[in-house]
Each structure stands twice: as C-alpha cells, then as structure tokens.
Amino acid sequence: DTGVSQDPRHKITKRGQNVTFRCDPISEHNRLYWYRQTLGQGPEFLTYFQNEAQLEKSRLLSDRFSAERPKGSFSTLEIQRTEQGDSAMYLCASSAGFENSPLHFGNGTRLTVT
Amino acid sequence: EDKVVQSPLSLVVHEGDTVTLNCSYEVTNFRSLLWYKQEKKAPTFLFMLTSSGIEKKSGRLSSILDKKELFSILNITATQTGDSAVYLCAHPLSGTYKYIFGTGTRLKVLA
Numbered sequence: 001d002t003g004v005s006q007d008p009r010h011k012i013t014k015r016g017q018n019v020t021f022r023c024d025p026i027s028e029h030n031r032l033y034w035y036r037q038t039l040g041q042g043p044e045f046l047t048y049f050q051n052e053a054q055l056e057k058s059r060l061l062s063d064r065f066s067a068e069r070p071k072g073s074f075s076t077l078e079i080q081r082t083e084q085g086d087s088a089m090y091l092c093a094s095s096a097g098f099e100n101s102p103l104h105f106g107n108g109t110r111l112t113v114t
Numbered sequence: 115e116d117k118v119v120q121s122p123l124s125l126v127v128h129e130g131d132t133v134t135l136n137c138s139y140e141v142t143n144f145r146s147l148l149w150y151k152q153e154k155k156a157p158t159f160l161f162m163l164t165s166s167g168i169e170k171k172s173g174r175l176s177s178i179l180d181k182k183e184l185f186s187i188l189n190i191t192a193t194q195t196g197d198s199a200v201y202l203c204a205h206p207l208s209g210t211y212k213y214i215f216g217t218g219t220r221l222k223v224l225a
Contacts, residue, residue: 004156031211042118042202042215043157056212091156095211100146100164103204103213105156 002026004106006092012112013082020078021109025094032075033093033103034067043091049075050097082113116141116207120216128224131193135219137203138185147186149177150202152218157202160188193223 005024013019025032030051035043046065047057051072064082069075079086089110093103121136139147146164150157161170163179163186170177174193179186190197200218207214 033213035215040217042120042204042217045212045214048212050211056210100162102148102159102162104159105150107155 004092004094004104006090006106006109008109009107010110010112012114015084015113016081018078018080019082019111020076021090021092021111022074022076023092023106024074025092026104028096029094029104030072030097031095031101032069033095034075034077035091035093037089037091037108038087046077046090079111082111084113087111087113116205116214118203118205118214118216120201120203120219122219123217124220124222126222126224127193129194131223132189132191133193133221135188135190135201135221136185137188137216139203139205140184141205142208144181145206147179148204148213149186149188150204152200152202153198160201190221193221195223195225197221198223 007022033048034046037043045058047067049069052069064080067077089108091105091108093105095101095103117140119138146162148162149160151160161177168179174191177188200220202215202218204213204215
C-alpha cells in the first residue's frame with residue numbers, strides 16, 4: 001500500500017493559464033475523489049468517480065474545471081483559464097468499494113495563481 | 115440539507131490537558147461519521163463511527179456517536195504538542211458516496 005500520490009506538490013501559474021494535476025489512488029480502491037481546501041476551511045467536494053465513471057460533480061464547480069479517470073486508475077483534474085480565486089490546496093482521496101469505507105487522502109497539490 | 119458543524123473553531127491548551135471536540139450533523143439517512151487529523155498536509159483517518167460502532171478508542175484518542183442527538187465528540191486525554199492539528203469530521207450525503215466536511219477545529223497544544 002503506497003498510499004495516494006499527487007503530482008505536482010506545488011504549482012505556480014499566471015492567471016489565464018491552464019493547469020493539470022494528477023492523482024494516483026491506492027491500487028485496489030475503485031472510488032476516487034477531488035476536494036479543494038482553502039485556509040481555515042474544511043475540504044470542499046469537487047467531484048468523485050467510481051471506476052471510470054464520474055458520478056457527481058459539485059454544482060459550485062465552474063465549467064473551467066474538468067476531471068477524468070480513464071481506465072479507472074489514475075485521475076487528472078484540469079483547470080482552464082485559471083483565476084486568482086482558484087488558488088487553493090487540491091486534495092485527492094480514494095476509498096475501497098464497500099459501504100462505509102473511509103477516504104484516504106494524498107498530500108495535495110498547492111496551486112498559486114498570480 | 116445535510117451539513118456538518120464543528121465546535122469550537124479553535125482551542126489552545128497546555129500539555130497534559132484533556133480536550134473535547136464536537137461535531138454535530140444533520141443527515142437524512144445516517145450511515146457513518148468520520149474523524150480526521152490534519153497537520154500540514156493530508157488529512158489522516160482517525161475513526162469511523164456507524165450505527166453498529168458508536169464508540170471507538172485508540173490510545174489517548176476516543177470518540178463516541180450520539181445518533182439520537184445527532185452529534186459526535188472526539189476526546190484527547192493527556193494532550194501532547196504532537197496533537198496540535200486541525201481535526202475534521204465528515205459524513206456521506208444520503209444516497210451517495212459524496213462526503214462533506216466540517217470546517218474543522220484547530221487545536222494548539224502548548225508545551
């Protein structure tokens with residue numbers, strides 16, 4: 001069990017640029033989640049997958065955000081035309097497929113939009 | 115609408131003190147409540163409480179669930195500086211596997 005891994009750890013970008021983050025879940029986990037966290041707040045749900053199917057996406061998420069999980073393994077989160085308000089920690093988590101299985105988080109990608 | 119509310123927002127104690135953190139929730143169809151500890155980066159899983167497991171303990175940490183009053187508490191006894199962290203609680207929304215989190219309680223333990 002190597003844990004959930006995210007890449008990159010940090011990303012600094014200029015406003016208007018596109019960024020893409022990657023998440024590799026724990027290998028036997030079939031659910032994968034993306035959360036966003038800002039200072040002083042709990043993680044805010046963005047989207048989740050069961051295998052390769054994206055089952056839910058936050059209504060708060062603009063169309064600039066898109067996530068994929070081809071083949072049901074790793075996932076990518078892309079933010080197009082970044083804005084300063086996108087600056088946050090982006091956390092990925094995975095869980096096993098059974099009822100009441102907890103989320104296990106990666107160390108996150110910290111995005112700074114200048 | 116389902117939600118999770120934690121209190122207090124922050125807490126400062128001295129080593130050796132006992133602390134109690136609160137998590138109240140509103141959910142249509144309760145399945146589980148989770149506690150996490152977040153230091154500098156990833157939240158790390160502490161406990162999961164369910165209808166069949168309303169009390170959990172691990173070392174100096176323990177948690178109970180009151181399904182009737184819709185809250186959970188996390189107790190830490192004989193606190194140490196290494197307990198300084200943000201403690202988060204979360205639960206899955208009714209009918210989904212989407213977990214929502216509270217804003218967390220920031221605990222600082224002074225030496």
